Amino acid sequence: MSKPSVLFVCVKNGGKSQMAAGLMRKAAGDAVDVYSAGTTPGAAVNALSAESLLEVGVDITGQTPTLIDPQLVRDVDLVVTLGREARVDPVDGTRFENWDTIEPSERGIDGIERMRLVRDDIATRIDELAAQLRTTQP
Template identity: 55%
Template sequence: MTTDRPTVLFVCVSNGGKSQMAEALMRAHVGDAVAIHSAGTRPKGTINAESAASVGRAGASMAAATSKPIDPELLRTADRVIILGGDAQVDPVEGMRAEIERWETDEPSVRGVEGDERMDLIRDDIRARVEQLATELGVEPRPSVLFVCVHNAGRSQMGAAYTHHLSGGRVEVRSAGSAPADTINPAVREALLEEGIDISAETPKVLTNEAVEASDVVITMGCGDTCPYYPGKTYLDWVLDDPAGQGVDAVRPIRDDIKRRVGELLTELGVEVQPVPADR
């Protein structure tokens, strides 16, 4: 291998569901500390929408996922090769570094559980296995922060964007709202573009218990939202003006206040603050 990072390859038949879930959940957990890949023995070229939605409810993302076949060179050089479920079969290749493992993942349908509940149980089983895998690889999880405001269209989006960029990706970031809007506030988008940060691909997301449970720090943004309580989490409330209905001139001071607070938060988390893209 050409990197000192451990490399993991997750495999299932279609590379549209379980292996993609494992890849997304592990990337959310450890970031770039592990080179994470997934593939299929008979890829379909499509991603399972129910799997993607379940991962999204946990605050991870399969948005960039594509279904693909196994790369023989990756199979040979990966440190861990893990098949999810009982259907896929992978033949070893010469010079293979890893032993092929199999995770017999939970299948709630045999207990009569279907729909979103079934998929979330599968996700939670995979997530627990992924977290154990990270421990076995000696990789520390990233700190995780969840930003919450009512519509997830302004303040919480700015908080998430700054946390991602100022941490250099060293913090797992989520944002959500109790009553998400249809689109991002355009003045917020414009104000962040001045900093070299483009959130045009983001969409408001609904707040879920899973996102709160998966986060170390939960920050409400002075908008009256309440979050489910889980022991061991840090809950903060940042009192901020509301950018809704405001022009970019009014949004800039709110943006700058959030940027300052995020910098202080990262320092408290022991994460070195990086410059925003416009200043690099």
Template identity: 60%
Template sequence: MDQRPEAPSHETRPAPRVLFVCVKNGGKSQMAAALLRSLAGDAVEVSSAGTRPGEGLNALSVASLDAVGASTAGERPRQLTEDMMRVADRVIVLGAEAELPQVAGVTVERWITDEPSERGIDGRERMDLVRDDIAARVRTLLAEL
């Protein structure tokens, strides 16, 4: 008779950690975080931060997210720290403006999102287009994770 313990039916591993960064942490990085949380639930640990965080979330970003059922409830702009970068499995910067510190062993990805204002599109229409661009990238990221 075989005395070996049975192998677990599924492998247990920690949830991947994703950190989204932008300058103010009130718009694009918050959108990416909310969209990933909405799609992944507890399967991914999601956070966001800013290099120079603002005072609050962008109202148009929040409204655009609400329209697709992605919540920013309880979120606020946070200051990026090197520790946040070190514990993340993926660090993703949204936009070209944010400059991050060089942290040994940390690879930073950059998503240059569509900017509809460059085509004269503003307001809620602009924000929905930005959201849709980020959402497509988030779906690809989730598939990779």
């Protein structure tokens, strides 16, 4: 068996999906192939997302938002959409999950504080997923 693979998707591929990919690379190292993409990619990674990850030793400042590739969706083991807006059509043979991540701005929390809360929510989910993926390896 090959190592597991996961694609994280959000709309712009500048925040949540980039955060998830960076956190998964840190949690799983080379044990998991990690990708991220957007359904309508933005121009750059969100600066506050990148700053919040640097605080926990993850650097996504060199990443670039990328359009979702239908072939990659077919090739990976798992597609995780983050938030309520991103939509990816299901493909036979690929597992799909949606992480309805917290949105602190709905409670009036913005800026770096918002990103830290989003980061911590995603990090908890990443830790659980990384553990699951490690147990499914040969």
